[in-house]
Amino acid sequence: MTTTTPTVGALLRTWRERRGISQLELAGRAGSSSRHISFIETGRSRPSEEMVLRLADRLDVPVRERNALLLAAGHAPHYAQTPLDDPAMGTLREGLERLLTGYEPYPALVVDATYHVVAANRGIAMLLDGLPEHLLAPPLNAMRITLHPEGLAPRIRNLKEWRGHLLAQMERQIALARSAPLRALYEEVAAFPVPDLPGDAEPDEAVPYIALPLVIEQGGRLLSFVSSIATFNTPMDVTVAELAIETFLPADPATAKFLRSLGP
Numbered sequence: 001m002t003t004t005t006p007t008v009g010a011l012l013r014t015w016r017e018r019r020g021i022s023q024l025e026l027a028g029r030a031g032s033s034s035r036h037i038s039f040i041e042t043g044r045s046r047p048s049e050e051m052v053l054r055l056a057d058r059l060d061v062p063v064r065e066r067n068a069l070l071l072a073a074g075h076a077p078h079y080a081q082t083p084l085d086d087p088a089m090g091t092l093r094e095g096l097e098r099l100l101t102g103y104e105p106y107p108a109l110v111v112d113a114t115y116h117v118v119a120a121n122r123g124i125a126m127l128l129d130g131l132p133e134h135l136l137a138p139p140l141n142a143m144r145i146t147l148h149p150e151g152l153a154p155r156i157r158n159l160k161e162w163r164g165h166l167l168a169q170m171e172r173q174i175a176l177a178r179s180a181p182l183r184a185l186y187e188e189v190a191a192f193p194v195p196d197l198p199g200d201a202e203p204d205e206a207v208p209y210i211a212l213p214l215v216i217e218q219g220g221r222l223l224s225f226v227s228s229i230a231t232f233n234t235p236m237d238v239t240v241a242e243l244a245i246e247t248f249l250p251a252d253p254a255t256a257k258f259l260r261s262l263g264p
Helices: 008-019 023-030 034-042 049-058 063-072 087-103 122-128 142-147 159-176 180-190 253-261
Strands: 108-111 117-120 214-218 221-230 244-250
Touching: 008 034, 008 049, 008 063, 023 034, 023 049, 034 049, 049 063, 087 108, 087 117, 087 244, 108 122, 117 122, 122 214, 142 159, 142 180, 159 180, 221 253, 244 253
Parallel strands: none
Antiparallel strands: 108 117, 108 244, 214 221, 221 244
16 A cells, blocks of 8 residues: 655645635735635645645644645755754743742642643642552653543543543544554544543532632542633744643632642
8 A cells, every 4th residue: 555645735725625615715924825725725826835824824723733834845854853852942941930830739740742741749648648650650641541441430420521522632632743653542442441430520610610620639628629721822832832731720619629638
């Protein structure tokens, strides 16, 4: 069997269709003409490096995929991919550690594009307390730990809703990026058996939740969190572009009170 490498035109057309915009609309955004966009997509015209980057920007293409577009057009990659342990990333690593420490006692962690945990604070360590060693061995994976039947899954009291939320999140990411490792992770965790939890607790309807909470039992206490995910603005490095900082806020007064009792 042979595989055909997609042309830059085919890749750009795929991204345009994913964004649901016409050639005319893309041309207007990029300061070009629909005729030129059509010629690029059909292979009748090879776009310059500047045009590839401009179109990728208007289509909000992820940084890793922008490099793929450039390579398909015969140009060199524009964005570096620096390992996080590289000395050049020292300031970034220090900033992330300060951010996570400053967020304590609330849980917070940093994950990469395939949900490997690259940094976490003591709030996360508290939630992971008691998990089997084979799940905590590096590389730690947030999705695997959360949904594994020996992981956090048996402790999550609204597992059906939270599992559905996490799988839908991964599905959206897979739709936006051609990532074989991410798809493999999705297939792995989606196949995990769902623990049969008697008396699965629903979120307290008396509490006005602003988002779907993570309701989890820890040390005999029922804790509720809402999560927030932040990414870097205008990243110029593939590694940095794929980092996500997830923080967990108390979703009810009892959880906030308990976390404050833990101290700094």
